[in-house]
Structure formats: C-alpha cells, structure tokens
Amino acid sequence: MLKQIEGSHAVAHVVAQCRPNVISAYPITPQTHIVEELAEIVGAGQLDAEFVNVESEFSAASVVLGASAAGARAYTATSSQGLLLMSEVIYCIAGMRLPIVMTCANRAISAPLSIWNDQQDSMAVRDAGWIQLHAEDNQEASDLHVQAFKIAERTFLPVMVCMDGFILTHAFEPVDIPEQKEVDDFLPTFKPRHIVDPRWPRGIGLFADPRFYMETRYILHRALEKSEETIKEVSSEFAKTFGRESGGFIKAYKLEEADVVVISMGSVVGTIKELIDQLEEEGKKVGLLQICSYRPFPRHEVYRALKDKMNIVVLEKCISLGRGGILASDVRWSFPRAEKKDRDISSFVAGLGGRNISIDDLRYMVEKVEKEPVEFEFLGLKEELIAEKDM
C-alpha cells in the first residue's frame, strides 16, 4: 500500500513486519526516528519483541550480539559516532557469524561535529565482515530491510542497510509498505544453527591461536564473497514476490551507449540520473553504474558492465584521508591489471558533512572528465575559506 511517509518510519514499519525478537538501540541523529517509531510499535503491542533501551551504542550492539547468540532475530540501528563506538562489537558480530540486521543512517564523523549526511561512518567499518547494502531511496531502504534479514539468516552474515541520513531518513516520500502476510511469506522464521543453549552446550567466541585464526578469516572472507549469490537470489525473489526491483549487486542506468560512466551509491544517484537525462537531451551519452552492495564488492559485475567503458568517474561521499576516494579504489581494483592502462578512472569526493551536491556540481564533474581524467578532487570545495598555507 503506497503511503506518504517519512523514510525512518517506513523503515521502522518494515523492520517490524520482519518480526525481530530483540531490538536495541541508542539515540543518535539522524537514526532516532527509526527506533522511536519501533518503540511506538512495540509499545502499542503491534510487535511482540523486547525493546532494550541501552546506555550506549556499544551496549546496543552487544545486546543484539547476545540476543542473536541466544537464537533471537535481532535488530539495531545507528549512525556516525554510534557506529564507531560499536565498531569493536561490529567486528565480533561478523566473526561470530551472527545474522544481525542493522540500519546505518549515514552521517559524517567528528571532528568537527557534524550531524549531517555523508557515508564516512559505514565506510569506517567496511572491513568488519558485514554485508553493506546502500539504498537509493526510501522505497529501496524499506525493501532492503526485508531482504537483509533473509540474506543474513541464509548466510550467517550480519547485514548493514545504509541509507543517507536526513536526505532519506527525514524525507517524506511515497513508499509502498508491504502487507504483513506478504512479508511473512517472503521471510521464513529464523532457524539458528549455533546458539548458547544449555541443552546443546556450545562455546561461542572462543579465542583462536595462530594455528586457527587465519582460517577463520579466510572462511569469513569466502562467506562474504559467496554471499553474492544469496544477495542476487534474494533480490530476485523479492522482485518476484513484490513486483519491484530492489537491491541486488549493481544497477545500471543508460549505461550501454554511455561514453562517460558515473559510479556512485546511495541517494545521490537520483540527482545523477536527472543530470544524465539532461545531458542526453544535449546529445551527450553519460551512464550510471549504481553500487547496491558495497560489501561484498561486486568486482566482477563492475568489470563486466564497464569493460568497454574508457571514461569512468567515481563520485563518493567519503574519503580515505591521505589517500583519496575509497569507492574509486574499489572500482580501479575491479579491472585486471592489463586493462587498467588506457582507462580513465577519475575520483571525486563530494557532499561531506551534508554539503549539497547540486546538479551543476555534477555537470561540472562530467564535463571536466570528458576533457581529461581527474586523479582526485573535492567537488564543490569553497577554496575561499581555506588559507593559503592550508591549500
């Protein structure tokens, strides 16, 4: 049923339809509306779950860790500093193969303090062993949660659904919220395989000495790589059940004919599509490759989609300080060494700390790379604010 609804609330309702047993979270902007709404739903008796109000994100993550290890379907949501505070636990959850689902309302990282959107936070834990799915809009954000539980519980890997803070979380858009029965049919009950239960005593979280540790990492790495299949499967199952495309690995927009390809992820792809349409009218062939699953990274998909494309530009809302674009590195790595040579892969960072990415900024970017490749550039930087010595 299509509803004009705030993104956070849409996500909350869909999460509730997934019937998590335990929800635990700590307030942080811009994630708060999600768990507030979930608290309302639980409080109203519409969802039979334990809602644990904790004293920190660290404990929120720990509570869902414990709950999941005890056999519960567990959910949490956070953002920015909260995610960094969780980071120790984030690694554990993955290492322990606990199928937890988390929403990350993407936000900038301090300092300076900024409550506004970029994607630095989820990037900071990209190596933790979680599946990271990025939503383009609130419909996809909602849909990805339904898929996330299914993917997590099939692969025993935790899933982080990333949605841009404010831009999505606080935006009112029409969202098709599924019927409970549809979700129930799509998402089977959780069948845990390794839990703490006195009837079958297990040791979970044992320490591994050098004889064993590396293999555990290998297994986790391979599990993430292999989750590609599950992510695709679940996405197509979802399309079959709900009649719309959501999630998956990558999505393409006007890619086939394109001379210049923009690669990005998250809500900014909406603006990019708008630009592509404008440029098309002007006779320029520009296409879009949208990364839906940032981890596992769709390396082969990216290569297959772009092997004929020689002018590629990566736009991202995060930066590896002292190094440059993070997504750009992932994209560059997707091409075999021999094919890298003559290909231009430009890298732009934009929208940090909530800076608006205007269609003009994007047009500037595309026009610039048409002329020559750009190694790395901050898009929309106000140079007038920067002292000479800091340039």
Next chain:
Amino acid sequence: MEKLPLGLALDLRKVVPYETGSWRTLMPVNIMQTPPCNQDCPAGNDIRGFLRTLAEKKDYEAAWHVLTRTNPLPAICGRVCPHPCEDGCNRRDFDSPVAINSAERAVGDYGLEENLEHKKLIAHRKEKVAVIGSGPAGLSCAFHLAKRGFQVKIFEAYGEPGGMMRYGIPSYRLPNYVLRQELENIWKLGIELECNIKVGVNIPMDQLIQTHDAVFVGIGAQTGLTIDIPGQDAGNVFSGVEFLRDVNSGKYVDVGKDVVVIGGGNTAMDCARVAKRLGANVSVVYRRTRVEMPAITAEIDEAMEERVMFRYHTNPVKIIQDDDKVVGILSVQMELKEPDASGRARPVPIPGSESVIPADTVILATGQAVDYDGIEVHKRDNKWISANENLMTSIDGVFAGGDAVLGLETVSAAIGQGTRAASAIEDYIDGGVESRLSSPPVIYSKDLNTYYYNKKRRFQKEALPIHMRLKHFKELYPALDFEAIIDEAERCFSCGLCFNCGNCFMYCPDNAVRISEKTGLYEFDLDFCKGCGLCAKECPCRYIQMTLEK
C-alpha cells in the same frame, strides 16, 4: 583434522581436554603418617583407626575389631591405662586432647555387651608355645599367637588368671566382671589355661622348653619389696602387693582406724584408696613431694578427692608396736637437696623433726620384684629379666615381657610387649624371619592445618560422688554414654590420614583430584595436576605432601 565450525562455535560435549600435567615440577602424594597417639600407645593400638571408625561409620562393632587387632583387653585398658596417647594428642595444642581412654572403654564395653568375638587369622598351626603367667603380657602374647593358629598353653601360679589385673588392681577401678569377660573371650581362641602351676616349682622350666617350640615368660613382679625399717615384722604390716592381693581375693582384712601407706607409686595409691574403702583414715607417707611421685596423676587426684592424707617430705624411721601390734610410725621430716642418680631431688632428714603418726595398719608400697623361684635367666641390674630387642632372654626360644622385663609398668605396656613377643616368637618358629615394619614418621600439631577443625568441649567422664565412692568397691566411673563417645571421636583430627574432608577435591583449581572409581578414595589426576600444592597446604591432616616431580 576437525573442520572449523560455523563462527568457531564449538560443541562443548566433544571437547578433549588439554593436558596440563607436564607443567608440574612438584607432585602431590598421599603419605599416611603416624599420629602421636598411635606412636605413644604402649600397646601399639591403632587409636586413630578406631576413633575414625566411630566418627565416620558410627560403628562400635567395627571399632572394636580395629582395637582388638592389637589389644585383647580394650575394656580393661579403657579403665586402667594412664593413657599416654592423650598426652601426645595433637588436639592438646588446639583445645584439649581427645578422651581416647574413655572412647576405648566405651568400645570395650560395647564388645562385652554384644559378646563380640575375636577372629582367628590362621585356623591351625601345630607348633606349641607355653606362656608363663596370665597377666596382660602373657595374655597378649597368648592371644596373638592363638590368633595365628599356634597351640598355646598358659601356666598360672595363682588360683585365677589375670595377674596384677586380678590381684593388684582394686575392683573400683577394674570390676571383676570386666576382667572375667574379656578373659573368657580370649579363651575362645582355644588357649589352654592351667592355674595353680608355678613354673620352676611345680613343673621345671626345662620341661616346658623341651616340650614346646617356644616359651614366653610373663611372670610380672609379684614380690613386694620392703624397706629396711625396724618393726617391719609386726602384725598388720603388709607389703602393698600382698595387701591388694588379699583384698582382691576376698580375704577379710581388718585394717583398723588408722592406716599409713608408705610410698608414692601406683600401688601406694591403690592401697590407700582400698584402705579408705575399708573404713580407715589413711595417710600416705612420702619422702619427696607430689611432683616426684611416680603414681599416675589422676590416681593421686582421685586419692586426694577421697580424703587420703598426704604427708610429703616425710620418712618413716621406725614402726612403733605395742604387744606385737602396730600403733604408729616414727617419722622424720626431710628436705630436698641436689638430685640423686635417679634424677629426683635427694631427701635429707631435718634433725629434730621426728614425730609419731598413729597407725593400726602399715602398708609398705615401696617397690616390687620378680619372683625368680626356679627360673634361671640372665638379669638386668640383678633385678629385671634381661631380654634382647626381640624380647628373647638368655635362653634360646625363651622370650619374656611385661613388668618382669620392663620394671613396674602399665597394663598397656605389658600388652604391647606381649604383642611384640608373639610376633618375635612367630618369626623364631618360622626360622629367622624378621617381620618388623618400620612405621612412618610421626606428625605433630605444627604440621597440621587446624583451620578446618572446630573447637569442641572434651568428653568428661563423671565419677561417682565422693560420699558414694567410699562405701563400697563399685566402679568409680559408671557406664559411658555411647552417643557422647561418638561425638568425642569426631574430635579426632585424624592426624596423617585422610578423613574425607574433601578439601583437596574442592580446592584443586584444576579439578585434578578425583574420586577413584576403583577405591572410592580421592586420587590425583596427574594428567592435569599442575603441582601448585594447594591441596597439600589445605589438607587438614597432612595426608598430602608435595614431592619433587620425577
């Protein structure tokens, strides 16, 4: 190789524990040690054994069998033994010693009440052993030999068996029925007894030696020694042994109103208290002080309670008689000077301190000697029988023990000697075997971890009130409460032997103390023991000790 499970979540039911035993440099071992009570028991009783049996199993019958492994006369020893075991008891340093003597009596009495019987270890052996004297030494020797199947015959000079137990110890200390029953129980082992046969007089010693594989001489010290004092031939002057024998034999003895007992040993105490019970005023005359008196402390205390007068520093000079009848003794006061050869202070008369003590009867309890009539053996100090460490005398195959060897000693000491002699005789008959076991080291209270013991009041046996005692010869200490004795037995520290407290089992941080499926006892699992020593440190009774790992 086992494949790594999902999330490294391990099924704990399949864990094969990692063995940590190789970390050890010290290893715990169980070492049974000798408790001081056992060490100090002249009869060689397993005191800890019978007390623990009472405490743990509350089983008097089992305790009786533990005790009678060594001692055929527990009911008697439980009454007359001066219990050196209690002096050594490690509990002395904690609160007060375990009332071992009372416990022994209770166990002995239980045996009498329930007619418990000794068990033979070996049914029959053809070798014959003659035992001269049916006192505690002879009985003990006969008992142990009979249990081992030997053909034993006892020759007793007097009309009834028992030796000093029969004729020397007054019945308020040892009732006749107790003696009779314990002896009857011994006879059941098939020992032959012939009374009124004085070996050396009625039958030559050589004959016994020729007709038996071995002979044991347990003739005691039945002759009363008198001191050289004018007037000692007067009527109503007795030796202590003679006096006690007469009374115990039921002879009527008229002691008159005033009795003076000369001497400070156990015989003197017995004579004084017997005379008191015959209605006399009794004075004990002794040259030194109470401290030097050789009598058992408890006996002196009881005599004092019974209003026996003690005249210390007093030496009899002369027995004064009128018409051949004693009327008093002239005595002189002494003062003590530097010690003599015996180590006791040397009494020297104070000039002009003579006085007269009125007396109708004078008892000279001034020593006893062996009656060697017809028995030719080497002597020690020309007094006691000389025997080697195996208790063999100068005659091959003739062994000796008890007072005749030791000098004046206790029933328990005589029993111990009888036991040793029996073992030596068996070795002798079997031909030069020496079966002496070395006992493990003695454990003292400094070695114990007394934290785990609780303070508890010692059992106190109750004597008859004074006014009841002196009217008759009834036993001074009435029957003991069996329940109370079990409580008392629980006070035993079980020095040097596990009493199943479970400390090692509970405290081992490595769970390396297990209950053995075979024995049910605690055992060390050396696959896991790291040798920390906590079990040894917290073992209350030092049954666990740490040794260097091999």
Next chain:
Amino acid sequence: MREQSKYLEGVDKKDLFASGHRACGGCGQALAARLVADAAGENTIACVATGCLEVFSGPYPDPSWRIPFLHSLFENASAVASGVDAAYKALKKGPVNIIAQGGDGSTADIGFQSISGMFERGHNVLYVCYDNEAYMNTGVQRSSFTPYGARTSTTPTGNTTRKKNMPMLAADHGIPYVATATVDDFRDLQLKIRKALTIEGPKYIHILAPCPLGWGHHGELTVEICRLAKDTGLFPVYEIIDGKVTNVRKIPVKVPVEEYLKPQGRFKHLFKKGVPTKEVDVIQEIANQNIERFNL
C-alpha cells in the same frame, strides 16, 4: 563408590568448568569459576568478558567450559548477557541462569558502564566479578580495584589510591541482591550463587580471587591469603539484600594486616628490612574502617 563426604553436604562439584585450562597453578579465579559454574548447574549460560579467565579457559578447540559459554569483548559481558536475557524473554524460552562474569577491569573500569546499564535496566542476570585487584592478563597493571600500597607494573612504587567499592556501587543501583565471597569458603560462595539465582532481577556477587602471579605469593597460599584478607578486615564478606547490609561474616580472631601483606610480593616494598613503613599503617586504618563500618 565412597559416600559423599559429610563435609561436602550442600556443596556442588560437577566439573562444569573442567580440567585442562591454562591458568597458573593455584589460580584463585579458576577455582572460583568452577565453584560458580558447579553451583549454578547445567542450566546456565556463562557470558564471559575478555580477560585471564576467558583466555585460559576459552581457547579453541579445548575450552574448559561445559556449560554454554559466550564471549565477545572485554567491556560488554553485561550487555551481552542483557541480550541473552532479552532473547530468552522474547522467545519465551527458559528459565535459565544467565551469569555474566568478568575480572576487576571488565567490572569496575572498562565495563563499568555496561554493568551499570544492565543493573539499571533490571535484567535477570547474575554478574560475578572475579576480583584479583589488577589487570593480570596483560601483565599486572593497576585497576581501580588495586588496593592501596600494592605494587603493579603501572604503579611501581605502590598504588596511591584506594580500591573502588563496587559492591556498594552495585547496591546503590537498587538491585535486589549483592554479596561478597572468597574462594576459601566454597560453601558460602556456592550458597550465595544459588541464592542469587533464585532472585529475579540483576544480582552482583564479588569474589576475591587471589592471583599467585600478580600478587606474588605461592600458589599453595591462595586459600590462606583469602582467609587473611577476611580476618584482617581488608575484605569484608557480607550480603546486601534489598539495600540492607546483612549476614556479615564476623572475624573470629582479628589479624593485623601485616600478616596478610607479608606473604605477598606486591606488598614487599612496604617492609624495609622487615620493619613496616607508614603505608602499612594506612592499610591497617583501611582495615579498621571496614571493621567499624561492617561491624566485622
């Protein structure tokens, strides 16, 4: 089979924390962990914080736990246990004993926030603190449970602060049951564990667990040291039921603190040629204050 020793009536020995752990000889914490597991019984989930206990008892593939064991991090045992509790409630499973366990660092320092949250939220979790008065796993660094005067690798001249009073802090959360215990009195310790597990809501039990390595005493003295800690007044043993201090263990014969300090290497510097320094007086004063406060 030998009868159960009458001295061990009411005591549990099931080896649910089994042999084969890598603790040092005489480890107080290993002993305590077994006493706790055995008292709690099979129907128990242990949520353990990183630390000595976890490291010596939880290596793959041969951990010592025979009850379900869940470990993730140093500072989150209480929160993980909260999650297990929430899961059991939500899944309508149980009843089950949930015991969060940690050393003094994970209780009083890095995990303090998490334990406070668990208490405040009212989870049905027993938290057991194994107090060995420093960070032993990492090489004996000072924690906020390190007592005055003790030498650690980060207080080489002796600790200058007093020990944080965790039982009182726990009680001030308004939780229904708080108790202290020591490994020498296993009966008392196990009684308290069993008692705590009958009470609904958060519980806190603080167990003094000597560390031979960190305290510098022989492994065989672990039990003896506990006794001295109690009998000097330095470690009061009591319960706090619904906010009221009760069942205080009376000291049978008071012992001067020197007897507790002297066998321990960490206090060796407090005696110059056997003569106590003024720090010993301060420690005696701490003991005296405890004696007065708890009427020991």
